[in-house]
């Protein structure tokens with residue numbers, strides 16, 4: 001597990017851009033954490049770093065469930081499962097199938113559907129009790145997809161890291 005501290009939206013964008021540099025087709029990233037934790041903010045920074053065109057405006061897919069951005073280095077599916085009622089509905093979105101075709105998915109509230117989503121990098125964002133601009137971010141993995149990238153990931157986020 002990697003533990004980080006972000007002190008601003010800008011830093012969260014920078015952390016996201018480090019992740020975007022390491023991400024590969026077939027990666028699924030779960031974003032967990034409460035409302036306003038910064039899941040969409042992370043996605044905005046990630047998409048930008050992936051090279052998604054500014055014209056493909058990245059916004060919260062709360063009502064449409066999935067937004068797809070195709071102008072970056074890898075096709076990006078951005079999902080928000082907050083409004084989904086059942087695991088069957090999550091399966092019907094076909095996120096895993098899309099990812100396996102060579103895309104990347106960022107899934108807000110994906111922690112409620114880990115058994116459907118399968119292997120994933122999990123980013124958990126938590127607010128700070130005292131400072132509105134601080135977020136505590138932990139990174140963990142399900143599966144082996146990051147085994148060969150884990151040390152590089154740890155090194156590239158070192159400037160934000162805190163003791164676990």
Ligand SMILES: Nc1ncnc2c1ncn2[C@@H]1O[C@H](COP(=O)(O)OP(=O)(O)OP(=O)(O)O)[C@@H](O)[C@H]1O
Pocket residue numbers: 006007008009010011012033034035036037038039040041042060108132133134135
């Ligand atoms: N360090 C930080 N990292 C990320 N966002 C921050 C940070 N500090 C303050 N913020 C603010 O917190 C808010 C995060 O909102 P965002 O929509 O990204 O949350 P969310 O986790 O996607 O919420 P929801 O579950 O409602 O979709 C933004 O208004 C952002 O400006």
Ligand SMILES: [Mg+2]
Pocket residue numbers: 039040041060080108
């Ligand atoms: Mg959001």
